[in-house]
Every structure is written in structure tokens, then in C-alpha cells.
Amino acid sequence: MARYEGPVCRHCRREGVKLFLKGEKCFTKCTLDRRAMPPGMHTQVRRRKVSDYGIQLRAKQRARRIYFLLEGQFRLYFNRASKMAGVTGLNLLRLLETRLDNVVYRVGFAASRRDARQLVSHRHVTVNGRIVNVPSYAVRIGDVIAVKEKSKEVDRIKNALDAGEQRTVSPWLTLDKEQMTAKVVAQPGRDDMDQTIQEQLIVEFYSR
Numbered sequence: 001m002a003r004y005e006g007p008v009c010r011h012c013r014r015e016g017v018k019l020f021l022k023g024e025k026c027f028t029k030c031t032l033d034r035r036a037m038p039p040g041m042h043t044q045v046r047r048r049k050v051s052d053y054g055i056q057l058r059a060k061q062r063a064r065r066i067y068f069l070l071e072g073q074f075r076l077y078f079n080r081a082s083k084m085a086g087v088t089g090l091n092l093l094r095l096l097e098t099r100l101d102n103v104v105y106r107v108g109f110a111a112s113r114r115d116a117r118q119l120v121s122h123r124h125v126t127v128n129g130r131i132v133n134v135p136s137y138a139v140r141i142g143d144v145i146a147v148k149e150k151s152k153e154v155d156r157i158k159n160a161l162d163a164g165e166q167r168t169v170s171p172w173l174t175l176d177k178e179q180m181t182a183k184v185v186a187q188p189g190r191d192d193m194d195q196t197i198q199e200q201l202i203v204e205f206y207s208r
Contacts, residue, residue: 109161119156
């Protein structure tokens with residue numbers, strides 16, 4: 001399976017905002033705080049007006065990087081969303097939000113989506129009592145997501161839960177911290193998703 005293995009701090013610098021790809025390290029050792037400029041040589045020398053295409057591209061890249069997906073994966077989600085009934089942009093965000101790795105991150109089992117993907121791939125997570133090691137698995141209303149019994153003492157999971165006490169769990173999810181279980185109780189609404197994502201610009205980008 002293809003995956004990005006390069007430095008992730010350059011993504012935050014390119015987008016100009018913290019994407020929290022390193023979890024708690026983003027609060028203490030953020031490269032963006034020290035080098036608030038896009039990556040690459042001479043980035044402060046040339047400043048050009050950004051075209052409509054450039055604005056749409058940046059909106060798409062920001063959303064793709066927030067959910068830590070490759071371009072091909074992100075395009076497949078857009079194609080699925082465009083064939084569904086309803087608003088394409090909202091459909092796209094709902095497909096991304098209901099990925100298993102995103103849910104694991106949202107409820108605090110992992111410090112970042114990147115970390116959540118690894119936890120799922122390494123078989124630490126169950127859905128309705130069965131191990132699921134596919135990060136893109138789409139959860140549904142009523143699904144119970146839990147940390148596998150043998151994995152409840154894993155330090156990275158316990159530390160993520162402790163560090164994430166200030167993180168608000170989305171209303172479409174419920175969390176039992178003691179049992180390390182979560183449940184999907186509704187579909188995610190637009191207010192439950194990242195407000196920095198401009199889904200209409202993403203739709204315009206792919207509709208060119």
C-alpha cells in the first residue's frame with residue numbers, strides 16, 4: 001500500500017496552518033512557529049498573485065493533508081461523493097470523517113490521524129468485536145469501536161487518551177474512556193468537521 005513517508009512539517013508550512021500531523025508535538029515543537037514560510041528555496045523572494053486555480057488547489061491540498069491521504073485516494077473519495085445524492089462537498093467530508101482511522105483519532109485513541117492509521121494497521125482496534133486492520137474502513141451508525149483487550153496497556157494509546165482530555169469528542173460519537181470504547185451514534189454534521197476546509201473550492205477544483 002502506497003503511503004507518504006517524508007517529513008510532514010513541510011505540509012503545515014505549505015498550508016500556513018497547523019495540521020496536527022504529529023499530535024502533541026505540534027503544540028511544543030512546531031516547525032511552523034519557527035519557520036512560518038512555505039518550504040523550498042527563496043520562498044520569501046518571489047510573491048505572485050494567486051490565481052483561482054491556485055486557491056482551489058490549496059483548499060484541496062489542505063483537506064487531503066488534514067486527513068493524511070494521497071492524491072489518488074482523495075480523488076476516489078471525491079468520485080464516490082459526486083455520485084451520491086445530496087451536496088457533493090458535504091458527502092465528501094462525511095466519507096472522510098467516517099474512515100476508521102479518523103474515528104480512532106477523533107475519540108482520542110491516537111494523538112494524530114497518522115498515528116491512528118498505524119494503530120489500525122497494527123491490529124490494535126476492533127469494530128463490533130472484530131479486529132479491523134483497514135484504516136479506510138467506513139464506520140456506520142451503531143458501530144462500536146474499541147481498543148483490543150490486549151492493547152489496552154499500550155503506552156501510546158494510554159498517553160493519547162490522557163493527553164487528549166481537553167479534546168472535545170464530536171457529538172456524533174460517544175466515548176467510554178475507562179473501557180476504551182466508542183460508538184457511532186449519528187452521521188457527522190458540517191459543524192462537527194474541520195471548519196478550515198473549504199469543500200466548495202474542492203468541488204470547483206475537480207469540476208474544471
